Amino acid sequence: MAVAMTAFLTGxxxxxxxxxxxxxxxxTAEITWMNAxxxxxxxALLLFFGSVADLFGRKSMFIGSMFLFAVVCLAxxxxxTGLTLDILNGVLGIFSASAVPPAQGMLGxxxxxxxxxxxxxxxxxxxxxxLGFVFGSIFSGLATQIFNWxxxxxLLAIVYLVVSGVAAFTVPNDRTEKAKITSETVKRLDLxxxxxxxLGIGMFCxxxxxxxxxxxxxxxxxxxxLLILGVLLIAxxxxxxxxxxxxxxxxxxxxxxxxxxxxxxxxxxFLGFPVxxxxxxxxxxxxxxxxxxxxxxxxxxxxxxxxxxxxxAALIQHKISNKLLMAIGAFGYLASFTLAAVQRNGDxxxxxxxxxxxxxVIGADFQFIVSNMYVLSSMPANRQSIAGSLFQTxxxxxxxxxxxxxxxxxxxxxxxxxxxxxxxxxxxEPYAATFWFAAASAALGVLFVPFLRIGTxxxxxxxxxxxRRSEDDGMNDGGEGVGVGAEEKGRDMFVGSAHVGRDIEKGx
Numbered sequence: 384m385a386v387a388m389t390a391f392l393t394g395x396x397x398x399x400x401x402x403x404x405x406x407x408x409x410x411t412a413e414i415t416w417m418n419a420x421x422x423x424x425x426x427a428l429l430l431f432f433g434s435v436a437d438l439f440g441r442k443s444m445f446i447g448s449m450f451l452f453a454v455v456c457l458a459x460x461x462x463x464t465g466l467t468l469d470i471l472n473g474v475l476g477i478f479s480a481s482a483v484p485p486a487q488g489m490l491g492x493x494x495x496x497x498x499x500x501x502x503x504x505x506x507x508x509x510x511x512x513x514l515g516f517v518f519g520s521i522f523s524g525l526a527t528q529i530f531n532w533x534x535x536x537x538l539l540a541i542v543y544l545v546v547s548g549v550a551a552f553t554v555p556n557d558r559t560e561k562a563k564i565t566s567e568t569v570k571r572l573d574l575x576x577x578x579x580x581x582l583g584i585g586m587f588c589x590x591x592x593x594x595x596x597x598x599x600x601x602x603x604x605x606x607x608x609l610l611i612l613g614v615l616l617i618a619x620x621x622x623x624x625x626x627x628x629x630x631x632x633x634x635x636x637x638x639x640x641x642x643x644x645x646x647x648x649x650x651x652x653f654l655g656f657p658v659x660x661x662x663x664x665x666x667x668x669x670x671x672x673x674x675x676x677x678x679x680x681x682x683x684x685x686x687x688x689x690x691x692x693x694x695x696a697a698l699i700q701h702k703i704s705n706k707l708l709m710a711i712g713a714f715g716y717l718a719s720f721t722l723a724a725v726q727r728n729g730d731x732x733x734x735x736x737x738x739x740x741x742x743x744v745i746g747a748d749f750q751f752i753v754s755n756m757y758v759l760s761s762m763p764a765n766r767q768s769i770a771g772s773l774f775q776t777x778x779x780x781x782x783x784x785x786x787x788x789x790x791x792x793x794x795x796x797x798x799x800x801x802x803x804x805x806x807x808x809x810x811x812e813p814y815a816a817t818f819w820f821a822a823a824s825a826a827l828g829v830l831f832v833p834f835l836r837i838g839t840x841x842x843x844x845x846x847x848x849x850x851r852r853s854e855d856d857g858m859n860d861g862g863e864g865v866g867v868g869a870e871e872k873g874r875d876m877f878v879g880s881a882h883v884g885r886d887i888e889k890g891x
Contacts, residue, residue: 387515394519424476426779441485506697517686524679587613591787651828655821712749
């Protein structure tokens with residue numbers, strides 16, 4: 384339920400966004416920012432809260448975050464303007480960001496060494512993303528249908544109020560060593576880096592989503608200023624993290640080839656996943672005229688295949704080459720977004736949208752589980768919250784950036800519709816344009832898959848925090864070469880938060 388917080392909210396907003404937009408007279412950019420604000424604030428603050436959790440403790444932070452999330456959900460239901468709703472969605476992103484690192488950190492500490500059980504545990508944990516989105520869609524559809532869009536937020540408030548109460552009695556005590564608040568620990572929180580992340584990504588996404596609505600379009604001065612400052616701050620953040628001795632992310636971790644490739648492939652796929660989910664729901668509501676409930680029902684295949692994909696990946700991750708799983712995920716994404724993009728208004732739901740909904744969650748879940756397990760195996764026990772935060776940060780920031788780019792594309796196509804060709808005089812055209820963007824990003828992800836050299840993960844007896852590299856840098860596609868648990872002579876790369884060392888030995 385912790386990792387599902389953002390997905391639950393996103394699913395709810397996706398289904399009731401057009402109804403809230405009509406009620407509060409919101410522009411397309413304002414409607415988009417209901418989701419983008421959540422992803423932006425959570426993505427920008429996950430690493431910060433990961434540091435806080437590792438330094439000062441996890442259980443109280445975990446329970447308090449879910450309780451405050453419930454309180455703000457209650458307040459969001461009383462919003463009177465679109466701007467207020469966008470801001471409160473951003474605040475909800477903050478509390479979802481402060482809940483995930485301690486949750487993942489506690490699991491990473493309890494299940495420190497790779498094993499089949501750890502595979503299943505993190506399969507359940509990862510299931511929060513697809514299940515949260517779809518159950519959020521269905522429950523929001525029901526609440527909106529029976530009452531109104533405000534009831535969606537009130538339902539979320541009830542759910543997380545109950546969950547935080549249950550967590551207070553069931554979550555095990557955090558026994559990791561806690562730090563005291565000193566000037567040294569404040570430095571370790573990396574406040575300048577956090578500020579640059581928030582401002583940089585925020586300005587960049589704001590420029591992308593505002594360009595179409597601005598008075599002079601992309602030539603409007605404030606749009607250009609936001610865009611340039613955003614890019615400069617993002618670049619400054621990268622340089623800062625390389626130079627700062629207390630950086631949230633030790634940039635040496637990116638020297639691990641498989642680590643960098645896995646997160647690159649996953650990020651490229653995830654640029655399109657939330658975009659597809661959001662705009663297909665808007666297409667159902669605005670073009671097909673579906674109610675909130677019917678929109679949720681039509682997106683139901685995502686939950687069924689999301690459950691199956693998580694189950695399958697968790698059970699076979701230690702048997703089948705994880706490179707193959709990443710490839711299946713990448714091609715699943717590409718096929719899904721392409722099917723959605725080529726459909727036109729009036730085409731069969733079962734021929735295009737249904738398989739697209741099924742394939743997209745296979746892509747998301749396979750890649751999410753493989754990458755998540757690898758990231759957690761690359762960090763020591765006292766940095767597990769940061770490890771989880773790094774992974775979650777990329778997915779949230781990809782969501783925010785994806786929404787910004789897709790909004791700009793949607794508005795540009797909507798303002799200048801085609802007069803001839805495949806989409807001529809068809810209402811699906813601006814929606815299809817966002818799906819083509821998603822397909823293009825997924826295609827880039829496919830291109831990186833052949834360079835992966837990861838085998839199987841999660842064998843009983845693995846030491847953990849090991850990244851196997853074969854002596855000749857070769858790859859056994861059967862899953863017995865490079866990967867956690869490979870049993871051949873090789874170089875072991877220990878990837879921690881403070882150093883990258885090499886040690887040559889036999890066996891895993």
